[in-house]
Amino acid sequence: MPNEVSLRPGAPTTDPRPTVETTEPRTPAAPSRGGTKATEGGAPASKTDEVDRRDTTPTPPVDPARVPAGLAGGLAPGGTTGAGLRQKAVSKADEAPAKADLSAQPKPSVKKLTDSPAVAKLPAGDRAKLIDRFATGGPEVQAQVDATLALVGKLTSHTPSLAASVTGAVIASITSGPAGEMKTRLASLDALTSAPGFDKITASEQRDLLTSLAQGGHSAERAGKLGELLKDASFLALPQPTRGELVGLIAKAPTPAGPSAKDDLDALVHLATNDAFAALAPAQQRVVLDTAATKPPGYMQKVLDLAASPGFKSAEPKVRDHLLALAKRPATRQADVANLDALTRAPGFDALKATPDAQNKLGDFALAHRDQAKAVNDMLAGAANAAPENRALFADTLMHVDPSKADQVAAFVALTTSADFKALGKDAQASVLKLAAKPEALPGLTKLVQSPAFKGQGAAGQKTLLAEMEKAGFGAAELTRFETLTADAGFTALAAGDQALVMLAMAKGKGTEKQRVALTGLVGHADFKALAADSKTAVLSQASNYPNPTAATNLTKMVQAAWFKSMPIADRQRTAKVIGYASTKLDGSTNATQKTIISNTLDRFLPPGTYTFEMANLNLSAVSVTFGENPAGTTTFRINRKLLDADNKKVEDGTQAGYAEHAALNTMCHEVNHAVNNVPMGETYDYFQDEYRAWYVGFVAENGRVPNRQEAYDRADYLLSATSGAYNLLRKARVEVGGDGKPSAESKKVIAFMSKFTGTALSSTDLASQGKAVNMKVGANTAAGEVELTNPTGAAPQPDPLLDMDN
C-alpha cells in the first residue's frame, strides 16, 4: 500500500512542524508570520492570524551585538540572544534607568527571566522583548517579575498551546504601557487568559479579546466583563463567522460607549451571551451585527427582545428574516423595534405562523402605523378565531382597518373575537372577512352574524347568503337595509326556509333600498300572508330567483289577483316564475319601447289590471309547440303549462328551456296584444296585420329592438303561406280572387303591404304559387323572376294600421 500513511500508536495525527530556529541576523522588529503588529499601546492592531494554535512562525532573530553582556548566552534554549533591547514602547520615566542599566550587571528580574524555562519557551522576539522590558524597567517594573513569570508560565503551559501571535500579544501588553500600570495589566491579562473559555476560542478571537482588554486600559471591570463572556455557553456556542465578527466588534468597543451599539461593550457582551441571539440562524445573526454597527446603543437590546419573543421564535425563517430586516432599515427607530417585539408577542401573531407572508405584511403594517401599535396588536386578538384557511385573509382584512380610528378597531375586534364569527363555516367566514375589507361594514357584519335569522340558516345557508353579499359588494348601507328588512314583522313571521329566500333576494338584489321596500311590501301584504305555505315558498322562490324590485313588486301584485288565487299550487309556481322572468327582463331593459311593452303587458293582468292569465294544456309534441293563445274576443291569455315545470326553479332552468323563455315573454306580449286590439279572425288584411302586429310587439319585447326588414319579411311571408292553423286564413286572404277573376280587395291590400319589402308594387307574377307568398330573391337559391328585398337590415315596416303597439 504505497500510498498509505502509517499511523503508529501514539504518533501525532498531524505533523507538528519543528520550530525553526535560526541564528541569522534579522531585523529585530520583524513581525511574526501572523502579522500581529504592536500598536503604541502594545495591543495587536489586526487579527489576521490563522487559528492554528501550533504557531510555528520562525522566531525573529536578535542581533547579538545588541544583547547586554550579562545576558549573552543566557537565553538558551530559545537560541536567540538578547533581542530587541532597544525598547520602543517604554515610558519616559523608565528611559533614564534603562540607559544606566546597559553597562550594569543583569538585574535580578532579568536573571529570573532568563533562567525561567517558561520564558525560554517563548518565541525569541517575545522573549527578547520581555527581557528588554525588565532590563530597562524601573522599580515598578521589577516588582512585577514574579507576576510576569507566573503569567508566562501559564501561557507556555496552556493547553492547547496558544498561538505564537496570541502569546506575542500578551507579551506586548505586558511590556507596553506605563510601568505604573504594569501590575494592573498583568492582573487583567492573567484573568483573561485563565478564563475557562479562553482556550475554546480561536487565536484570532483571543487576540481580539486581548485587544479589547487593552482598549479598556486593562481595567479590572473590562477584564471581568470579558471573563464573563468566556464563561458563557451561548457565546462559546456561537457559530463562525458570527462569533469572530462579534469579538472583533468587542475588540474595538471603546470605553465609555460610543454613538452606536458597536461602540458599546456592554451591549456587545450582552449580545454575545444572549440566548435569543445564539438561537438565530447565522444570516440572521449577521443582520443583528449589522444593526449593531449602524444603530445607537440600546437599539440592539430591542432587537434581542424581538428575537426572544415567542412569536418570533415560532415564526418561519422567512418571517424572522423579514422582521430583522425591518429592524435593520435605516429609517426604523428603536421604538419601532419595540413595536415589532410587541406585535410578535400579541396573542394572535402566533396564530398566523402558518401564513408567513401574512406575518410579514403585518410587520410592514405595524411599522407603517408605528403610532398605533397597540391598536394593531389589539386587532390580532381574533386571529385564532379564524379558520386556518382564513388566517391570511384575516390579516389582509385587518390591514384594511385604519388603526388610528378607534371605532373601526373596536368594530373589527368585536366581530372577529365574537363566538358567532368563530362558529361560522370556513367559506362563510371567508366571505365575512372579505366584506369586512370595507371597515365601515364591520358593525353591520357583527349584527348580521349575531342575528337569529342568519344563525337560523345553518352553515350551507349562511355560506350561500354571504357569498351573494360578497358578490353584490355589500357595505354598511346595504347591511343596514338588510337588518331593517329582517327586523320587519312580515319577515319575522316567515318560516326559516322562506326567510332564507327573502334574505337571498335582498343579497342578490344588491341590498338596494328599492329592493328592501319591495320585499318588505311583499312579505307584509295581507294577500301574501293569506297564502298557504307552499304558495308563499313558490312566490318567494321567484323573488329570490329574480332578485330585483320590479319582480318583487309584481309578485306582490300577482298574489292579489283573483286569477292567481284560483290557481292550484302547480300553476301558481308556473305563474310566479313567468312574472319573475318577465319582470326581470323589464327591470334590466335599456330599450324604452321594450320596457313600455313589457310593463304595459304586465299591467294588463296584474291588479288593478283586469285581464286574466291562465295556464292551459296546449300542444307540445314532436311535431310542434304552441306557446300560448288568446281565445278570440276575450281578454284572457294562456300560456302552455307544458313548457313550465311546476317547481320553484327559474324559467330558464326548466326541462323546456328555450321554449319556456319564449313563452314567458314573447308569447305573453304577443297574446296580450291580440286581446288589446281585439281584431277578429278571418280571411282579411286586418287579421293579417293583427298577427303581424302581435309578432312585432312580441319580437321587441323579447329582443329589445325592432325587427329588421329581413326578419319582418320572413314572418309576413310565413303568415301568408301557412297551409294550416289560424294563419291558413291569411293565406286565403292573399290568394283570394274576386268575381272578376282578379285579386280581391283583401288580397290587393296584402300584396300592397308586401310591396313595402321590395320598394316597388308587386304584380301577380311576383307572387309565389306554393310554399311562399312572394318570389323573393333569397341567398343562393335564386330563380328567374325573383324580386329583390330592399334595405334588408333597415327597420321593418310598421303594422297597418298601427293600432295599439305597446299593449
Next chain:
Amino acid sequence: MASAQALSPAAKGHIEKRLRDAQLDPARYVLEPLAEWPQDRLRLIAANPTKDKTADAPLFAVLADDNVVMAGDPEGFQKVVAKAFPSPQPGDAALVAQLAVRFGAYGQPVGVFVAKLPAAKASAKLPRADARPVMTRRDGTAVIDHYSYDFDRQRLFDCHLELGPAGAVKASCKPAA
C-alpha cells in the same frame, strides 16, 4: 263543427275522437284538406282553429280504410310515408321532407319545412347554400337532406332523413343557424 267535404263520416268520426282525446274541442275547429298538398298522393286533413289565434292545427292523414294517423303519433311518419311514397323519387324530396316535419319524424319540433332560406338566414354559413332538399340513393336507401325553420324562435335546422328499403327510417335534425 264545420263540415269537411269528401270526408267520410267514419274518417270524420275518427278525427273528432282524436281531437277530443287531445282535450281539444272539435267545435272550435274546421276540418280542411291541407292546402298546397297533393291530396291524390295522400289525404291530409288539417283541423284549423276558428276561434283561437294560434298557428297550431292538428293534422291527420286519412288512410284507405278511413282510419287516421294523427301528426305526432308514434311511427306516424313511417305509416304515411310507406303509404304515399313507398319508393320515393328525387322529385318527391320536398313532399317527403314536409311529411317528416309535419308528422314528427325528428322527435322534436323543428318548425316548418322550407325549400328556400329565410331572408334573415340567407347570409349565414350553412352546410348547403341551396335550401332545396336533396335526395340521393345509397344501397337502396333514399337519403334526403333539407332545412326546416322555427319562425317563432328564428332557428334554422339542418335535417337528415334516411328511408330504408324495409320501411326503416332514420331521422335527425341539428341547429344550423
